[in-house]
Amino acid sequence: MRILSVLAASLFSVSSFASTVPDDPHLYVQGQAKIQVQPDRATIRVAIVEKSKQLPEAKQKVDDIMAKAIKLAKRFDIEKDDIHAEQLNVYRQTRYNRNTNEEEFEGFRVTRSLTLTLKKIESYPELLQALVDTGITEFNNTEFSVSNREELTDKLKLKAIKDAKLAVKELAGAFDVEVDKLYSASFAPINAPTVPYLRQAPAMKMMDSESGSYKEAYNTGAITIEAQVYAIYLIK
Known part of the structure; x- marks a missing residue:
């Protein structure tokens, strides 16, 4: 002003x-x-987490779910600049075996995070349910704001x-x-x-x-x- x-x-x-x-x-x-x-808007932060001893298998599943989630976001009229898909994170998980005194390989934990800014707030409940249906496994937090x-x-x-x-x-x-x-x-x-x-x-x-x-x-x-x-x- x-x-x-x-x-x-x-x-x-x-x-x-x-x-x-x-x-x-x-x-x-x-x-x-x-x-x-x-x-009147919501910034939604979610994540996809998969565990498997086969890294290619876990990565493929995470990538598939992410692709579905991004496609879903566009269906809810979320603009490209309001869709932020993070890079893939891979963690090698082990467990200590007290009997053998050794670390045993349990598998790989593969994660990707996704942040969406929804400007049609009335669609928020429907979007949450749709994200669950696509395979999103973690909902970190949602920040509500005023445009x-x-x-x-x-x-x-x-x-x-x-x-x-x-x-x-x-x-x-x-x-x-x-x-x-x-x-x-x-x-x-x-x-x-x-x-x-x-x-x-x-x-x-x-x-x-x-x-x-x-x-x-x-x-x-x-x-x-x-x-x-x-x-x-x-x-x-």
Whole structure:
């Protein structure tokens, strides 16, 4: 957002030409804004594991399942750049025989990992079942996210700045002092010996994604996105 970029530049330019904390009387405040949203994409990490004393046999089976999984991902409209198939890993497994005091060969453990980014979140339950059907043997973890997180964060930063302005008015009014001007501001905590004044956080609003039946099948909970701004105001 152009307005936010210009505003952020002006805030940091004020900070760069001022010491961290002024010697003059001042008020140190924190503005914040946050929101809860439903995820609209899922990054799924799975793996194929096969064990056999015949390495070619294990490798072939892993490769076949991987090919099916990639073909399946395309059927779910997952783009090529969102399909990441890792290289083959081979481990030679042995077991210690207490009777003979020797290591005995048990076989080879062959693995390949696959990461998929699903942008049609409503298809998540169906995709999981389809992956199981293809022969995927391990589901490592799924990370849910929001595609427009950067855009939401930019908007929250603007709201955090407004909240900081309200905070300094509230604090100045409580102490019956008059605000002079902004001394410094930053989206990161200012190196100050005191804790900034923080207004009571406003109630978070829930934003629904277009996830449809996905919510009914898998309730992952909302993702909280937040932004803070820290400001020092001189007082008269």
